[in-house]
Amino acid sequence: MNTTKIMKTVRHQRAYIKLVNNKKLRTNASKQYLQVFAESDGGYLFTVNEMEKAKKRADKNPEDLYPVEFTEPKTKIITKEVIVEVPAKGFFAKLFGF
Numbered sequence: 001m002n003t004t005k006i007m008k009t010v011r012h013q014r015a016y017i018k019l020v021n022n023k024k025l026r027t028n029a030s031k032q033y034l035q036v037f038a039e040s041d042g043g044y045l046f047t048v049n050e051m052e053k054a055k056k057r058a059d060k061n062p063e064d065l066y067p068v069e070f071t072e073p074k075t076k077i078i079t080k081e082v083i084v085e086v087p088a089k090g091f092f093a094k095l096f097g098f
Contacts, residue, residue: 013040019032019035020034032048
């Protein structure tokens, strides 16, 4: 008996959200949009109303949300020792201020 397993690989991707102004405002258009830019899918524009509807849907169905944890990276302090060689002034340089 030949069995084939299909395995799905999940690739995590990041998304960025930014409030952007509508540059070519037309009648009944929103003045601003929420731009959602996903790493592999490109950009999407949502009105504030559409985002509020999505938030209500997420609140009604919390079991369907993918858990995300945001953590700040630890601050790394880099110290660097620099040695600068200053030429010594000779007797006449000290005497005449060269």
